[in-house]
Amino acid sequence: MRRLVSCIILFFAFSSVQAQSSTDIENSPVISENNVDELIVLQQYDIDVFINNIYWNDNQELIIETTEQVLMLDLEAQQVVNTPSLLENIYPLESNVNLNYDSEGYITEQTIEIFTDTQIVRHEIDVALESG
Amino acid sequence: MTVTFNPTRSQITYTAVVQYVESAIFNLDNQQKIQLIPDGYFQPQYSPDGSLLGVMTGVAGYGTDKFILIDTTDGERIVELNVYPSTFAFSNDGDLLFIGLFDTTAPNVDESTGIIHIYRTQDLIDSDAPEPTTILYMERPPHDIVISPDDRFIATTNDNENYQLQIWGVALQT
Numbered sequence: 001m002r003r004l005v006s007c008i009i010l011f012f013a014f015s016s017v018q019a020q021s022s023t024d025i026e027n028s029p030v031i032s033e034n035n036v037d038e039l040i041v042l043q044q045y046d047i048d049v050f051i052n053n054i055y056w057n058d059n060q061e062l063i064i065e066t067t068e069q070v071l072m073l074d075l076e077a078q079q080v081v082n083t084p085s086l087l088e089n090i091y092p093l094e095s096n097v098n099l100n101y102d103s104e105g106y107i108t109e110q111t112i113e114i115f116t117d118t119q120i121v122r123h124e125i126d127v128a129l130e131s132g
Numbered sequence: 133m134t135v136t137f138n139p140t141r142s143q144i145t146y147t148a149v150v151q152y153v154e155s156a157i158f159n160l161d162n163q164q165k166i167q168l169i170p171d172g173y174f175q176p177q178y179s180p181d182g183s184l185l186g187v188m189t190g191v192a193g194y195g196t197d198k199f200i201l202i203d204t205t206d207g208e209r210i211v212e213l214n215v216y217p218s219t220f221a222f223s224n225d226g227d228l229l230f231i232g233l234f235d236t237t238a239p240n241v242d243e244s245t246g247i248i249h250i251y252r253t254q255d256l257i258d259s260d261a262p263e264p265t266t267i268l269y270m271e272r273p274p275h276d277i278v279i280s281p282d283d284r285f286i287a288t289t290n291d292n293e294n295y296q297l298q299i300w301g302v303a304l305q306t
Contacts, residue, residue, distance in 0.1 A: 043299040
């Protein structure tokens with residue numbers, strides 16, 4: 001029920017301003033050095049919650065991470081849709097920072113652990129600390 | 133602390149800020165560390181081929197006041213732009229660099245409009261005083277700039293009113 005209410009709130013939170021038709025979106029050319037001076041706003045959305053991050057996935061979909069939801073922009077349909085299933089995949093573990101403290105609470109050691117290839121290889125890098 | 137991988141995951145760049153700033157490039161293959169000038173580096177990003185590292189620098193608590201391009205083979209600075217960047221992104225082919233900026237003519241940061249300077253990456257490497265090839269304007273400084281995988285669209289966010297998402301593309305001839 002809570003999710004349903006949240007979806008309804010988000011539905012009303014978005015409004016779009018259409019600057020070009022969807023036909024233009026489908027035929028939009030590649031942005032290159034030769035035409036970069038012709039860039040204009042094709043679509044614009046006002047969103048009522050803080051946007052933490054945006055990125056394009058491999059399917060040409062724009063993923064929008066907000067403080068409350070993970071959303072997806074459908075460029076052709078010109079609408080933003082809620083995608084709660086994406087929440088599990090947004091923070092892959094690739095690096096980890098370890099801090100060690102002495103008895104007085106001062107940081108004595110700082111280590112970066114790097115995980116690559118799903119944690120098969122691990123590197124540890126000691127980061128230099130200078131005494132103050 | 134920030135940690136950023138290069139595209140092939142053979143190298144990382146990190147900035148540590150305890151107790152002093154240490155910024156470095158670390159090659160995972162040979163365990164070689166290349167010390168960088170110990171500025172605070174914000175949002176480091178590698179170019180698609182991994183040869184360049186873009187960073188924003190500034191004094192902690194006072195925002196950013198410079199954009200820097202670094203050669204990842206030796207850590208040397210290729211260019212320093214005295215601007216007030218908010219974010220930046222390379223195009224997928226690496227030929228273009230999009231740098232989001234605060235408009236410094238505003239009386240204070242909260243009233244600043246936003247700008248994106250678009251450079252040809254090669255111009256930044258070759259020229260001592262590179263100029264953007266295109267300038268885009270928006271109502272607030274961009275938080276994010278991301279380019280679609282097929283290079284047809286650019287998405288930007290800013291905090292105008294609430295939060296604004298804009299999709300940019302090439303204007304079609306009518």
